[in-house]
Amino acid sequence: MVKAVFIRIYYESKEKLIPKSIELPNINIEDILNVIDSEIDSGKLPDVKSLISVKSRTPIKVTTIKGVRPECYPFIVADLETILVNNVHVPYAAGYLVVKSSDDLTSKPSIHTFFSEDHIPFYHTFEERSERILHDFFYNLEVSVLNIYSTSLRTIYFHNFSRFDGIIILRYFADRHKYKIRTLFRNHKLYELKIYLGDKLLFRFRDSCTLLPSSLATLGKTLCPELGSKGSIPHEDLKVSNLQVSREELINYLRQDILLLGGVMLKAQEVNWSKYHIDIEEVMTLSSLSLKIFRMHYLDDKTFPIHIPTQNQDTFIRRAYYGGHVDVYKPYGENLYYYDVNSLYPYIMKSYPMPCGVPVWRNNLESVELDSLFGFIEAYVVCPTNISRPFLHYKDQYGTLIFPTGKFIGVFYSEELKFARDLGYEIIPLRVYLFEKKSSPFESFISHLYESRLDAKKRGDEAMTFIYKILMNSLYGRFGMNPESTVTENCDQKRYEELMKKDIFQSAEKLTDHYYIVNYITNFCGSDDDWKPPRMSDVQLSAAITACARIHMYPHISRPDCYYTDTDSIVLGSPLPEDQISSSELGKFKLEHQVNRGIFLEPKSCMLEIEDERHIIKHKGPAKDLVTSEWFVRQLADLSQTENIPTDANFRIDWKRLQIVKKELILNLGLPRSTKRENIYDSNNVWIDTRPKEVIDLGTKDATTIFKYELLRNNDESVSKATIDEGQETLQPTLYNTKPKKAKKAKSKRLPKDHDNSSSHKPDE
Template identity: 50%
Template sequence: MNQSFGEEITYTLGSAIPLTSNDGALLPKNEIYARVKEAFLKNAELYNGSCLVQVIIRAYMDQVEKQDRPELKVSDRYQELLSIYQTELGELEAITARKIQHSKGKYKDYITALKKASGGRRAFMVSDLETILIDNKHRPYAAGLMLVHPGKDVKESLIYTYFSEDYSRYIESFEERSKKVLFDLVNKIIALVKIDRNAKIVYFHNFSRFDGVLVLKHLVCHHDYKLKPLFRNNRLYELSVYSGRKLLFRLRDSLNLLPGTLNNLAKSLCPSLGSKGSLDYQDVRLDNLVSKKDELIEYMKQDILLLGGIMQKAQEIYFHLYQLDIVSKITLSSLALSIYRLKYYDEENWPIYIPNMNQDNFIRKAYYGGHTDTYKPYGEDLYYYDVNSLYPFVMKNYQMPGGKPVWHGNLDEKDLDSLYGFIEAYVVCPKTIKKPFLPYRNKNNTLTFPTGEFVGVYYSEELKFARDLGYTVLPLSGYLYERMDSPFIEFVNTQSEKRIEAKKAGNEALSFVYKILMNSLYGRFGINPNSTTSEICDHDRYRTLFKKDSFIYGSLLEKNKYIVSYHVNTGNTPETWNPPKNGAVQLAAAITACARIYMYPYISREECYYTDTDSVVLGQPLPDELISSSVLGMLKLEARIVKGYFLAPKSYGFIEKDADGKIVLKHKGAAKSLVTLEWFQSQYDDPSRKEQVSVTSNFKIDWKDLEIQKQESLYKLGLSMDSKRLPVYNSENTWIDTEPIHIRDLSNVSPLLGDRILFYLRNEMNRLQTKSEILSEKLSQRDREMIGIISEKDREISEMKSKIDHLQDEMKKFTKETTKVVTKIKVVKSDNKTKKTKVVKKTERKNQTDKGKPP
């Protein structure tokens, strides 16, 4: 079926339809057809707006052997399907299909709670390899191994060591002596497992990317054991070694449980064991191995001692707190999920449903992760803030999608505020928004935050937030959930409170455990089913994998032993869908979306220079009420910056103000070790500048041949400009700011979806046109009213002007008559003064009477 968003999906119409009654008699054909039609109509309502392109009907036979049946012609199939649709449905009684023997058990469609496991802590082993370069390839010259028992001081445990030059008396070739080192290490592991059958786990620190590659190559080429490596995206998580069906031992990476350097982990968990030693690897050569033996062996033994102490202390803490042995888990995220399921998960009231293939494919499009962007390239006197445990804070304080998802194929007429879940929407971001909020993944898989119009899948709450910012949002289709209070409140509260207590008590080990546990849970829900894997196989299996579209590469390691890499979960049918257990991408997508909502008020500030998921660089200090070094969700001041360059995501350099001028540099890429603050200055002056540099990789992995080698290569060191935001220059051609990319991308929109968007735009245009006409009518009415008012005022002004003109004429006439009287009086002699006075008074009274005024 083709969805409205252009993707073909497969789904099951319903449960199995019985072909026989309980006594085994065949049911009438029209009744079977009617039930098929009933299933069609039921799903037609659910997937309204989608296009049905194919129907597969699978029949299950309760027989030992499959019977050959003649295949129908295409025309006959068409007629059969048409007859199904034309069949009268009528009233049908429910019939339960008979169970077929050997049918597979049904797994629950939600994550289940765990019960407390019986038993205590198991012993384990820790190991380490030391290598030198021979023809630029790493070859082991020493190996060590220690068996660690719970509760026993690791200082009292024996460390077994194997040194290549100890075999020089009877093995001439160093290559053969190196093989002998690994031979003896493997044999010692097997011997120790025989002594303690529970101690089958062996930890290396950085097994996934170093030791494991060397050991795997050795086991493939020089032993006949059956090997089951657990690969995911070129990372070796575990290597299980079997003799026939019997498990001999498993090799794992301690880094996957306890992330961090060996030295830092030792400071937090077991400081009494001292620190990691130092060794100049460049000075270790084949010709001085013998003279340096004591130094080299002691260095390796200290590493093994620290690793044993670290793992033992972590095992003790986790078992004391949660009655869970870390030896039973491979990664920290799986350990965190197990603890959550064991102690905090309410399966009855808050079941976390596991998405099926179609649901996962759709919702995963809304799983964008964190927001990283650079806004202003250079600044002085800045403030670098970091949010305390952003994701745990969101997991505690924001509501989460619960219940079973329900598909809605047409949300055009729905009010956005009434929707909750994951929605495919047509959105328009106006250019007036200088720091857009909604993410968009372009054809190069780059996450951008553009203006313009596009279609994407988003968490409903970020669509509402975007609309309130000024976006236009048209919901199209999606999976709707029930809005529920977070199921992680107790988990986060407990870890946070216990960590604060541990820090106050000075227990750094316990504080470290609570911190990494609290921050590791969310990611497990978002694990991607689509990945690459590798396996060791024979020629027949290699030929089978080689023919599949998912094949990546294959390489012959030894006679009839191949390493093959291929994609998994790339099909679009339920039969090929085999995702990791306990995934719930709806939770991971909701958590990261809410985190972006929480960060936006800081990002959108005018003086924001840079952001990276849970941190911001600002030009002004934040109010004191937002600052705390321990409260979840509040910000702490990581650094005061004298001056800094923020040229691209994950590429910046600055000088700290309160750390004696400490220089902080970060740059992703193969040449990251070559960047300096002066390089950032040069790139700021000329962002297009690129230089060719020689890059040396001391631990380059060749997965096809399982080799680790030193490799030199040429690399263009520079910035990738214009991929996320566009630079803005002033009149002097100085880079001073950035602006968002503007896009118009509807290329992946299906014709059906395009028609719906067009229909919406036409309605929107009609709505705006109607509004314009109403405003025009209102304006016209106002104009008429204003014309009437103006005319009335003009009339009043005209009348007033007439009155003024008349008054002026009267004043002129009065002035003229007065002048005549005065002139006549002046010619009369002075001795007639009394007569003059009488004449003037008489004349004034006469003038006043003529103007209508009382005398």
């Protein structure tokens, strides 16, 4: 039985919309019943009290924008220094510096510092002294600084705030009930922490690493060498007992870190303001800064409208969005050549057409030619076994991206499928989101930044060379941000209980009597929450860019003498032709190293012995700092060997207590067998080569289409539809010999330790 009827009314124009109230049209209930073919409870529609126009949070396309600030805002840079007490990092010093756009930081600026051991006469324990300097630090910020600068000074930067300082600061304010705190967490990374007194925003803490992703030592050397280099102190030797005698050294170290951070951020602010009239204080991440520059100065949204996908569109297209091709082909080689592409993704963004406009859905593509399609296609593909370096990707049941032979269904960019067809793949399109094909909207953006970077390089201007490079490489990823992410929210008990009842809830910890910290999934597939993707999320652009990058790399990856590839780099047994090499031309290769000896154990794990017996070692995972060139040699000789190595993780986050702790770990230093390709061994059982895996995964939705295709590709074109329908039942069990896809593991709802289990809200059984 129908309990209610909702009527949505559309207006031809904004002028015809009455914002406060509107009378319902004369609607006949019988007409409604005829349409819905059901019974309705009650013969009256409810009264409509008001209809108010609310602007949607999510825009429908990316638009051009204009700058609004008349000048750059001042900001604050700050730092905390800690010491280990019972394996927990506890602050012993803090400091800050106010930075204005007109400041000359070479002339000894006023840096305010707070040192725990200055309070020894008044507090007997180190924990009390640490608490006191944090109180003085934040009180000084609140009273002495923010009241002077009014609303123009609100942002405080820490370097590595997200994974270190921010956790300590969040813990501090969670215990102060007079403040309200609001956090912006995504995937366990703290992007911003806002502190309110009542409804008044006091300050917001941000991470300078999200704008300038590099170490402070490197940034200082690159952007403001005139301020000196980053200092060093023997952190491992510091104890509470020797803090006082090291006071001068420790305070000078803190001051230099703050000075360098101030110089780095000031330089970045000056450059972006002078070049683009954008204040970096307006944005939170490098990708959002790059997007703002693009929208203000380069985007023509009339010529190239960039549509923001709906949930259905995003979900479908995102199945085609993968990163670079990473594979091991040969495990060992000598006298090799290691090449990198000059700015691979920027080159693709400049040179290749891009999907434009509003996508159009089409189904039943059996009789449609592949060349007539441009967009993102779900297709049945067959890769012949004679292709030793397959091109199209497939995600296996473990979530690993592999490049197999065989038969499988997936969603691909249309240009990938056309390229694969020309390599010998057989392609059957099934359904598609069609786009308009247009010249790239990024052409002028990339051209100007790359030319500016080359000019800066010629002038020896390392600061500008660095800034142009990071801006140019950051834009594409912003469009591909995944709407589904883990959100960590600090909230009161009422909000906590609301979240805990929802399917999106993951876990919770009780911080204080007033605050809980709750993890949940936003835009979770299948949840009834509203679709709230990141603003300006346009996955079709990122998917097209990464797909075309794989096309660009494939002729070099497919060479028989390719030993290893990682997104934009290749290791070859013989040199590339001269016309493909340039140290400055966008999209061409540059020779990084001639390699005396190379060992390639698995994707993201390789060792290159280069000139002067130096080594380049790459190894993904927690053991990356423990592997050596000797370990690679031993591991290649015996792939099964493992060893347990004790090590310390000095900066682990304890989310239950919001602390940074030192934790002793035992790492299993071994080589998990790669599932991307199969190893080939010689007669002595020595690993010498690899071959692609074969996949048979034909889905479950397109049996008739695939069955008909399988008969036709075996030259049985006389088969009638009746024969197909009849024969399908006999063929289907073998045709659908599918590997099970890895399902998302349902996470049990973990509640705070002191949660009242007598409540109706209990963990899932």
